[in-house]
Amino acid sequence: MDKRCSMKEAIAASVKTGCSLVIDGFTHLICFAAGHEIIRQGVRDLTAIRLTPDLVYDQLIEAGCVKRLVFSWAGNPGVGSLHALRRRSEAGASSRIALEEYSHFGLLSRFLAASAGLPFWPLDNYAGGDIARANPEIKTVQCPYTGRTLATVPALHPDVAILHCQRADQEGNAQVWGLLGSQKEVAFAARRVIVVAEEIVPTEVIRKDPNRTLVPGIIVSHVVHEPWGCHPSFVQGFHDRDNEFYVAWEEISRSPERYAAYLDAFVYGVEDRKGYLAKLGAGVMDRLRAKPRVCAGVDYGY
Amino acid sequence: MASASERMAFRAAQELRDGDVVFVGIGLPNLACNLARATHAPGLCMIYESGAIGAIPERLPVSIGDPSLVTDSLAVVSQAEVFQCLLQGGRIEVGFLGGAQVDRWGNINTTVVGPYENPKVRLPGSGGACEIAVHARRLLLMMRMSRRAFVERCDFITSPGHRMHGKSRAELGMPGGGPARLITDLGVLAFDETGEAVLTEVYPGVTPEEVQAACGWPLKVAARLETSASPDAETLRLLRERLDPQGLHL
Numbered sequence: 073m074d075k076r077c078s079m080k081e082a083i084a085a086s087v088k089t090g091c092s093l094v095i096d097g098f099t100h101l102i103c104f105a106a107g108h109e110i111i112r113q114g115v116r117d118l119t120a121i122r123l124t125p126d127l128v129y130d131q132l133i134e135a136g137c138v139k140r141l142v143f144s145w146a147g148n149p150g151v152g153s154l155h156a157l158r159r160r161s162e163a164g165a166s167s168r169i170a171l172e173e174y175s176h177f178g179l180l181s182r183f184l185a186a187s188a189g190l191p192f193w194p195l196d197n198y199a200g201g202d203i204a205r206a207n208p209e210i211k212t213v214q215c216p217y218t219g220r221t222l223a224t225v226p227a228l229h230p231d232v233a234i235l236h237c238q239r240a241d242q243e244g245n246a247q248v249w250g251l252l253g254s255q256k257e258v259a260f261a262a263r264r265v266i267v268v269a270e271e272i273v274p275t276e277v278i279r280k281d282p283n284r285t286l287v288p289g290i291i292v293s294h295v296v297h298e299p300w301g302c303h304p305s306f307v308q309g310f311h312d313r314d315n316e317f318y319v320a321w322e323e324i325s326r327s328p329e330r331y332a333a334y335l336d337a338f339v340y341g342v343e344d345r346k347g348y349l350a351k352l353g354a355g356v357m358d359r360l361r362a363k364p365r366v367c368a369g370v371d372y373g374y
Numbered sequence: 375m376a377s378a379s380e381r382m383a384f385r386a387a388q389e390l391r392d393g394d395v396v397f398v399g400i401g402l403p404n405l406a407c408n409l410a411r412a413t414h415a416p417g418l419c420m421i422y423e424s425g426a427i428g429a430i431p432e433r434l435p436v437s438i439g440d441p442s443l444v445t446d447s448l449a450v451v452s453q454a455e456v457f458q459c460l461l462q463g464g465r466i467e468v469g470f471l472g473g474a475q476v477d478r479w480g481n482i483n484t485t486v487v488g489p490y491e492n493p494k495v496r497l498p499g500s501g502g503a504c505e506i507a508v509h510a511r512r513l514l515l516m517m518r519m520s521r522r523a524f525v526e527r528c529d530f531i532t533s534p535g536h537r538m539h540g541k542s543r544a545e546l547g548m549p550g551g552g553p554a555r556l557i558t559d560l561g562v563l564a565f566d567e568t569g570e571a572v573l574t575e576v577y578p579g580v581t582p583e584e585v586q587a588a589c590g591w592p593l594k595v596a597a598r599l600e601t602s603a604s605p606d607a608e609t610l611r612l613l614r615e616r617l618d619p620q621g622l623h624l
Contacts, residue, residue, distance in 0.1 A: 099439020200538030
């Protein structure tokens with residue numbers, strides 16, 4: 073089945089006010105294009121979930137889309153803070169979003185439980201510290217074999233997961249290389265999966281290298297072709313991380329006025345990703361385009 | 375003359391042995407690992423939280439998820455494998471941590487300054503720090519000293535040290551070894567049999583009184599206080615010209 077559609081169509085069909093959402097990626101493959109389309113469509117009251125909510129989650133927060141954030145590390149990686157989040161979570165904040173906080177291993181374990189069809193997941197963690205004291209969802213269980221006390225977290229089934237990949241076919245068989253994040257676990261935990269691809273390729277290309285498929289099309293509902301949909305994040309083999317943007321963002325996001333001006337120009341002020349890229353300019357894209365480092369491939373013969 | 379950052383990176387590198395499997399973050403720990411690899415520990419295996427094993431990045435990564443960590447690494451694994459198989463599975467010898475606050479037991483706070491529900495400053499949170507603190511066999515803490523950072527009591531214990539809310543790691547059945555060293559810009563602290571930090575080394579020209587002045591609790595000082603070795607000219611050149619030529623962390 074051909075599941076291809078535009079980003080606009082995929083978001084309109086899947087991301088509804090009040091739903092829970094993951095736009096996954098661990099610094100790699102973060103689909104900013106999806107976040108920006110959600111902002112443009114004015115979706116509200118989202119439960120936004122991710123180990124590492126970064127700039128695009130902060131933009132969703134600043135745009136008023138998020139009611140609750142479920143996370144384990146919220147910052148601008150290697151640079152600084154998420155300022156929209158800080159303005160809505162620190163003393164003196166005029167409006168607040170709800171926070172539900174884990175460590176990486178804890179939140180990942182919620183996806184592992186959901187992907188495996190189990191009600192909870194045990195982990196050897198949290199003894200002594202304050203994370204479990206601050207989050208009533210983290211409980212303990214006694215191991216029936218050793219008697220040891222282990223931490224537990226409940227399964228988490230996001231309504232929608234949005235995953236960016238290097239290439240996919242029209243059915244959503246998604247191939248990924250480089251940093252894998254928790255994309256696979258998130259996809260199997262979610263009720264609906266949108267795959268966004270840098271390239272759409274014939275199914276024969278997928279079949280030639282099946283070990284490269286991270287998410288099989290059988291769990292995918294929509295396929296969006298969106299080249300450069302991850303900028304300023306990166307796509308291994310396609311383009312580098314725009315570190316200059318991440319550094320510059322610290323100053324932009326500190327000021328509500330500059331933040332609003334950015335969203336007006338690059339999110340509300342464009343129709344879609346093509347419009348964003350036109351505004352970004354060929355110079356930036358030339359600076360970031362990857363230098364090839366092709367691997368030889370393997371023999372699947374028998 | 376070495377800067378404070380250079381002394382910290384050099385001193386941390388001395389803690390790494392050839393063949394160690396190290397869970398490394400960005401910044402000074404990354405630099406310390408690169409220095410160790412370029413000098414006495416060429417077989418150091420650097421593992422990044424983002425999933426790169428045996429990474430040999432050609433540039434200093436700005437974030438722990440830089441594409442340069444992937445290219446030419448030995449393996450790239452998912453986050454599930456990082457946390458379950460490598461950390462919880464007990465495969466990590468050395469972990470590095472720092473934070474906004476540390477106390478005498480080596481507990482680290484990277485979550486909030488002030489009360490959790492209504493914080494003065496909302497910090498990024500744990501990330502993988504809590505599980506690194508729980509599972510690494512040896513934990514190296516790197517922090518610059520000030521009374522604001524070296525506190526009597528952490529506002530929030532994100533990553534457990536040796537004693538938390540009156541309980542020891544052994545009482546809590548925790549697998550990893552906990553903090554081995556707290557490497558600062560003034561000197562180095564080790565941890566005694568009760569789990570309390572003890573000043574064991576100062577950098578040349580630093581007095582124990584200066585260290586105490588930058589510490590928010592009455593500091594234990596070792597009976598035999600050593601002076602830390604300083605990086606020689608060759609090591610400084612290596613740090614400045616080859617390992618951090620843009621001066622990102624030094």
